[in-house]
Amino acid sequence: MSEEKYEINIDPDWIKRYAWRIVLGIALLLGAFTSIKTIGPEEEGVVLQLGKYDRTLLPGLNFILPYGIETLYKIPVQRQLKQEFGFRTRSSDTRSEFSKSAFGDESMMLTGDLNLSDVEWVVQYRIVDSYRFLFRVRNAEKTLRDMSEAAMRKIVGDRTVNEVLTVGRQEVASAVEVLLQEMCEEYENGIRIDQVVLQDVNPPEPVKPSFNAVNQAQQERETLINRAEAEYNRVIPRARGEAEETIQLAEAYALNRVNRATGEAQRFDEFYQAYVKAPEVTKQRIYLETMERVMPRLGNKVIVDERGSNVLPLLNLDNAKPLKP
Structure with missing residues (x-):
């Protein structure tokens, strides 16, 4: 088989004529690529000019100096x-x-x-x-x-x-x-x-089972303590209330007995003073007042003689009005 050879001839004049245009186009594309920057809505751009801070850019389309003269850093300031x-x-x-x-x-x-x-x-x-x-x-x-x-x-x-x-x-x-x-x-x-x-x-994994056992025991202890405190809060206040009630009743009873005894003693002294002044009259008055209190509480009243041979109804004392002093 015969091998065919092809030769490509490039005109040197054509290269000289269009080379500067190609270089210019590449330079323009590279400049546009390095100067047009888009900053997102959650970001802001920090521009360094020759390695020194120059300005801060807001979100949107922005322009910086191309070819590495200015460098842009995008910082997500609105993002967690x-x-x-x-x-x-x-x-x-x-x-x-x-x-x-x-x-x-x-x-x-x-x-x-x-x-x-x-x-x-x-x-x-x-x-x-x-x-x-x-x-x-x-x-x-x-x-x-x-x-x-x-x-x-x-x-x-x-x-x-x-x-x-x-x-x-x-x-x-x-x-x-x-x-x-x-x-x-x-x-x-x-x-x-x-x-x-x-x-x-x-x-740590090697001690986790032991720790879980200790933790469970502590939780059970806390449960028992809470249960005991609940029982304590239920029983002790009631017992204290009952004790306080018993003490108050005893104090009231004691006060009543003391006041009553004091009143009876004063009344006895008054009777005694009256009795000293007029013994017979006082005895008669005490007798009549006593009978006035006792007789209305009795049922039918019957008076008999000593031998009990004759029954003589007295008066109808149930309907009799008490004597006025």
Whole structure:
């Protein structure tokens, strides 16, 4: 088989004539590509001119100097960002999936009573000052991560393992949020902490069964204590009320007897004084007053003689009016 050879001949005059146009076109395209910038609605643009801060651009279509004279950094100032510690979210679809196998160094920390706890948490934050975020701290997001881990270890290290794992979780999250915000203000990194959420707090895997058994025993103890306190609150106030009622009745009875005895003694003294002045008249008066009180309480009245041979009805004393003194 014969091989055919083709030769391409380029006119040198044509290259000289159109080369500058090609170069100019490429330069214009490159200039347009490097100077026209679009900033999203949740962002603002920070422009550096020859490495020095120049201005801040608002969302929309903007222009900067081309060919690397000015550089644009887009900062998501209207978006809530987050950092995860002790785990990572692999997918956040309808059902989120998490991975924590390679992040034990972040979550494993020592409590105040020298126990280990596995703490997973999330820091939600916003960038409120793009200039400070870019220029006050080198690699602000990495610095924030280190600050968050340091703050969590400090707060957890001041509490016992029971507080961290059970009743003190919300207090730990609030304390970390306050401390982390103070550190951000001190470093002037342009970040505002929205929330610190404890995702999960567990004892280390080797001791988890023992801890669960202790935790269950403590819950049962609390249940028994609450039940005993409820029974105490039900029985003791009633017993105190009954005791108080008995005391008041006894005091009232004693007061009544004392007043009554005092009145009878005064009455006896008055009778005695009257008796001393007129013995016969006083005896007769006492007799008549006594009969006046006693006779109406009797039934039919019959008076008989000593031998009982004659029955003589007296008067119908049931209808008789009492004598007036």
